[in-house]
Amino acid sequence: MSARHAAGRPCPQEPGSPPRPVLDVRRLTKSYGIGTARVQALREVSLEVEAGDFVAIMGSSGSGKSTLMNILGCLDVPTGGRYLLDGTDVSRLDERQLSLVRNRRIGFVFQSFNLIPRTAALANVELPMAYAGVARAERRSRALAALKVVGLAERADHRPNELSGGQQQRVAVARALVTSPALILADEPTGNLDSRSTEDVLDVFSQLNDLGRTIVLITHEDEVAARARRVIRLVDGRIVQDDRMAPPVTAVPEYGSETPDVDREVVR
Ligand SMILES: Nc1ncnc2c1ncn2[C@@H]1O[C@H](COP(=O)(O)OP(=O)(O)OP(=O)(O)O)[C@@H](O)[C@H]1O
Ligand SMILES: [Mg+2]
Structure with missing residues (x-):
């Protein structure tokens, strides 16, 4: 692909070509x-x-889950092989372009929530848009809309320590989806939650996926994996099992379209 394009945006796709995978990882x-x-x-x-x-x-x-997740999230680089994220060969990007990709195309959810303490839920959700240079009023309305998606609009002014673990993780999910990323990556997102909160957070993931969001999630728990459409099992750094339970959702939303093109970093 020769087109020059911004690192935070999808590459143009040829009309009539088969759908391009969001993730394409080779060897x-x-x-x-x-x-x-x-x-x-x-x-x-x-x-x-x-x-x-x-x-x-x-x-x-020790089977390699977090290692794989860190590479998929452009937080670490592979020793060998190739990784295309939404058509972009991320191994060709420099640090600055990688951080744009992380900010624009990937929404992260971590086991430990990683919210900013003493800062209201709304401001936490606004944060990725502040990095992307979105105007204040729009940041606010989009953050509120994202909080609404996770069922926490009425908690917008609450700080993390005023929220339950499950609610905090739902704020983190709102933060992950607010930039309309191509991919939501979650590493053990329910690892610190009780079973009730786990259900609430999984309901949000299921709902997002039903709306067409692409989700890759690491888990130890069968009840979490049971929500997925596909389950991949790693043993000693190799994929040993890849089971498809349901086809991907086809009504895939546009992403990134609302994010102003504030940074015209060009990928060569
Ligand atoms: N920074 C590092 N330096 C050296 N070895 C590492 C490093 N990070 C991971 N490893 C090793 O790589 C292998 C895979 O680790 P990884 O963290 O990906 O496993 P995991 O499947 O996420 O495990 P867990 O379920 O315990 O989180 C392990 O043998 C681990 O010891
Ligand atoms: Mg791990």
Whole structure:
């Protein structure tokens, strides 16, 4: 692909071409350390994820889940192989372009919520848009709309310590979706929640996916994986199982369209 395009935006797609996967990972390897201390955390992992899919990645401790997630989220780089995110070869991006991709195309949800303390839910959700240079009034209305999606509009003024764990995680989900990213990535999002809050957060993920959002989630728990359309199992850095339970949602939303093109970083 020769088109020059902004790092925070999808590459143009040829008319009439088959749908392009959101994630296209080919023979990805990752090793840590050197010599006898070398650990092969990922061994030639290949994986395509279409828009509208909801994928759970499972596997025992040390199987490579977080390593894979960090690479998919452009938080770490692979040792070998190729990774296209929404058509962009992320290995060709520099640090600044990568941070744009992280901010615009990926919504992250972490086990530990990672909300800013002593800051209202609304301001927490506004944050990614502040980085993207969205005007204040629009930030506010979009953050409120995102809080509404997760059922917390009436808690907009509450600080994280005034919210339950499940509510805090729903604020984090609102923050992840407010930029309309191509992909929502979640690493053990229910790992710190009781079963009731787990259900609430999973309901939000299911609802988002039904609306066409693409979700990749890491989990240890069968009840969490049961919500996914596809379950991938890693053993010792390899995909050993890839089960499809339901097809991806086809009514895929436009994303990023509301985000002003404030940064015209060009990818060569
Ligand atoms: N920074 C690092 N340096 C060296 N080895 C690492 C590093 N990070 C991970 N590893 C090793 O890579 C392998 C995969 O680790 P990873 O964190 O991806 O596993 P995981 O499936 O997420 O496990 P868990 O379920 O415990 O979170 C493990 O053997 C781990 O010890
Ligand atoms: Mg992990």
